Every structure is written in C-alpha cells, then in structure tokens.
Amino acid sequence: MSSANPALAQFIRSIPLFSLVDDADLNDVLRLFRPVELVAGDVLFGEGDPGKAMWILSDTAEVSIATTAGQQRPVAVAYARKGDVVGEMALVDDGPRSGTAIVTQTGPAHQIDADEFHAMRANFTPAAFKVLKKIALELCARLRSTNERIVPSGQAGVQTPPLPQGPRADGELIERYPAFKSLPAVVKLALAQKLEVLRVEEMTPIFAEGEKADGAYFIVEGEVSVGRNGKTLANLPAGTMFGVVACIDAGFRSASCLTTGPATLLKMTDRHFDQLFSAGHRFAFQMVDLVARQLVQHVREANQMLPLPGQKAGVAGLSKPVEKMLPAEASEQDLDVISTEIEVEAALPIEMELDLADIAPESERLG
Structure with a gap:
C-alpha cells in the first residue's frame, strides 16, 4: 500500500520499534x-x-x-x-x-x-499488536539482562528428558480450562487444532532454566512448581499458564518447571502461536497484549532494584543491598520480592476477555 508521505514512511521503517509493521499496515501507524x-x-x-x-x-x-x-x-x-x-x-x-x-x-x-x-x-488493528510485540521483545531482553544483575541464573546447559508428543486437544479438554470454557464452539475447535495434550502420572520436569524455549503451557489439572537457581519461586494451580514468554521471543527459559505429581497440560508451540499471530487472530493479539502489560510492570519494579550510575554495585535504587538478593544470601521472601520476567515466564493467570469469535480462519470454519 502506498503512503501519502513517502519520506515519513521511510523514516518509520528505519525505527526498530516499527520493524514488524509491514507495508499493508504502515498507513495505520502513520495516522x-x-x-x-x-x-x-x-x-x-x-x-x-x-x-x-x-x-x-x-x-x-x-x-x-x-x-x-x-x-x-x-x-x-x-x-x-x-x-x-x-x-x-x-x-x-x-x-x-x-x-x-x-x-x-x-x-x-x-x-x-x-x-x-x-x-x-x-x-484489534494488527499494526498495534505488531508494535506491542516489538516492545515486548525489547522488554524481554532488558529483563533478562536485569535479572542477571539482581539474581544470577543457575548452571546453563541443563536439558530435561524429552517429553512424549501428545495428541491434539479435543473439545471436552478445552472446556476444562476455565478461560476457554465460555468461548464459541468454532473458537474452541480452532484452538484444539493448535494445542497439544501432555499427560503425566508422576513428578515430571517440563523444562529447565537455560533451556531453549519452544512454547507455552496451560495447566488443566495438577500443579506445577517453578524454580530458579535451586530456589522454589511458586507452585502454580490449574487454570494458570506458564512459559508464555517463549511465544514472544523464543529465547531461553528463565526458570525451571516441573509437575508436582499427576497433571494434564495443554501446550501451544511458538510455531503455532506465530501462525495465529500472522493470521491476525485475536487470541494471539491478546496474549501479546497481556504479556506486554506484565513485562512493563516488571521492568518498572526491576529498575528500582538496580544501582544508579556512580553508586556502588552493592546498592540498588531503593537502597536495598543487592547482596541480599543474591542466591547465597537470599531467602524465599527475598526471591518473592523480585518481580522480573521470571513471573511472566512462570505464571500468567488468564485475565483476557478472550473475545475470539474470529480466531478460526474461514477454511477452518468450513471444516
């Protein structure tokens, strides 16, 4: 699509924040x-x-x-x-x-x-969510860097045993996830085609800190424990999701997650998420929106914990010693205070309205 202001359009294309906005959506940004x-x-x-x-x-x-x-x-x-x-x-x-x-x-x-x-x-203008996704990508990188300055990660290179590939989710299982229950039938059908079922009968590692991320998980049944550098950060109940940052930046896991016993999970790979996002589906847009809002909140909180230029490395902006946040000195309460991307990577309650009537492409609606 041609722009009414070619010089401005060229300038916008040089700004990284708008790098995901394609020519078809450029005029929406120019306005x-x-x-x-x-x-x-x-x-x-x-x-x-x-x-x-x-x-x-x-x-x-x-x-x-x-x-x-x-x-x-x-x-x-x-x-x-x-x-x-x-x-x-x-x-x-x-x-x-x-x-x-x-x-x-x-x-x-x-x-x-x-x-x-x-x-x-x-x-639900696509250009807006492409900009939000770019902001989220930048915030992910910023938080991972900030995280290392506040709480260094554990040993890198740890790999969990491969999980068996499960079947696609069916309508009944989709119904059992609270945030999906009220969705129109056609939307549930579309999600079922993108979600893989993972059932385990005992305590099972899902992924390890430092591992390459490949998707997000939704807890239908059971409980998932989240940890970093040997410290337990949270136990997540059914109805929450974790690992969602992977759908945004496909980076490395900032925490380890394992089930505490028998559990049923739904997994959306980053590839399937990208397909939904590229097709303009509201589910993917709302996930980006939710993650961006959470990341901004955590960036503000993490920034308060870093030392200002000229301060000693052991003093953070809120005058709380960084040493008290490091693993050797940290208590569980200290770790709970650190609201960085760990929380986004680990757990996000579904707070979206999920107005997803158009999530299924026309071809899928017609069977």
Whole structure:
C-alpha cells in the first residue's frame, strides 16, 4: 500500500520499534504520527507521571532521561537522539514514568498519543499488536539482562528428558480450562487444532532454566512448581499458564518447571502461536497484549532494584543491598520480592476477555 508521505514512511521503517509493521499496515501507524517541535528545556514528562504519549526524535532533537530513585538530586540515566524513541511504555499502559524526560536540544519529533494507540488495540488493528510485540521483545531482553544483575541464573546447559508428543486437544479438554470454557464452539475447535495434550502420572520436569524455549503451557489439572537457581519461586494451580514468554521471543527459559505429581497440560508451540499471530487472530493479539502489560510492570519494579550510575554495585535504587538478593544470601521472601520476567515466564493467570469469535480462519470454519 502506498503512503501519502513517502519520506515519513521511510523514516518509520528505519525505527526498530516499527520493524514488524509491514507495508499493508504502515498507513495505520502513520495516522498516529503528529509532528511536534521540541524546545530545549521542555519537560516531556516527570517521574511518577502517568504515561500519555511517546515521541520519535528526528534531526537535531535530543532528550535526557533522569531519575531520583530515592536520591536527593536527579541522575541522568539515558540520552535519546535522532531515531530514538522516548516514553514507549505509554503505548502499553498509563503506569507511572520511571524518570523525567527533558529536552536538551531543540529539534523536530513525532508524537503518538497513547489514547489513539489504545483505540487501535481496542479495534484489534494488527499494526498495534505488531508494535506491542516489538516492545515486548525489547522488554524481554532488558529483563533478562536485569535479572542477571539482581539474581544470577543457575548452571546453563541443563536439558530435561524429552517429553512424549501428545495428541491434539479435543473439545471436552478445552472446556476444562476455565478461560476457554465460555468461548464459541468454532473458537474452541480452532484452538484444539493448535494445542497439544501432555499427560503425566508422576513428578515430571517440563523444562529447565537455560533451556531453549519452544512454547507455552496451560495447566488443566495438577500443579506445577517453578524454580530458579535451586530456589522454589511458586507452585502454580490449574487454570494458570506458564512459559508464555517463549511465544514472544523464543529465547531461553528463565526458570525451571516441573509437575508436582499427576497433571494434564495443554501446550501451544511458538510455531503455532506465530501462525495465529500472522493470521491476525485475536487470541494471539491478546496474549501479546497481556504479556506486554506484565513485562512493563516488571521492568518498572526491576529498575528500582538496580544501582544508579556512580553508586556502588552493592546498592540498588531503593537502597536495598543487592547482596541480599543474591542466591547465597537470599531467602524465599527475598526471591518473592523480585518481580522480573521470571513471573511472566512462570505464571500468567488468564485475565483476557478472550473475545475470539474470529480466531478460526474461514477454511477452518468450513471444516
């Protein structure tokens, strides 16, 4: 599809945040762009303010990001220049800003208002979820790095025994997962074609920390224990899902999961998730939306635990010693406090409305 503003379209294609948006969806993104002139000294947002917009800097514009994080004076933690984005978490939610953004050099930019982007999400516009997925990918990488600074991972290279390949799920089993129960029959049929059944009769490792991820799991029956570096983080009941970050970034597992006894799980591979996402199915869109919201929350919390520039490595932003979060010193309570991507990787209750009437392609609806 041709763009009414070829120069702007070319500029957008150079911005990593929009790299998943294809030509067919590009105009949906272009409609959100509002040209603005940033003036040196302007405050785009203050620390603690709700997120209302994001900016894409162009030409000479430069912005400094500073935070107090419990200090008396703000400390600059990042600088943004041409091609950089500022405040993109506002596209996910309106949570409090983690720092103050001040324009340090006058120049042009483009602003995207969060309300307009949220309207695209509400209408299930594919471009919005491609942008959200890119944000989620960036947040996954950021959290994995932050995790290592707060709680180092355990021994890498551990492999669990291969699990037997199970049959496809049937309608009766789909019904037993609470979030799927109220879905239209045609939607359940489509999900059944993408979900694999895993039944175990005893305590069974599902995957290990550091292992290459390949999909997400939904607990129908039984319980799954989640651990990291030899510490138990949580026991997940039926009705929750885990490993969902794998559907977004196909990275490495940040925690180990095993059933505590007999269990019935449903698995969606990252390949099947990608098929749903590429086809514009709302189930995949809503999973991306949910993961992005959870990741943003955990990034904010994890950022508070890291030392500011110039501080000693053992002191975090909330003046809580990092040593108390390390494995040798950590208690179960300490590990519970660390809200990083472990929680997203490990457990996500299904909170989506799951308005998925169009999840099945026409070919599947016709049998």
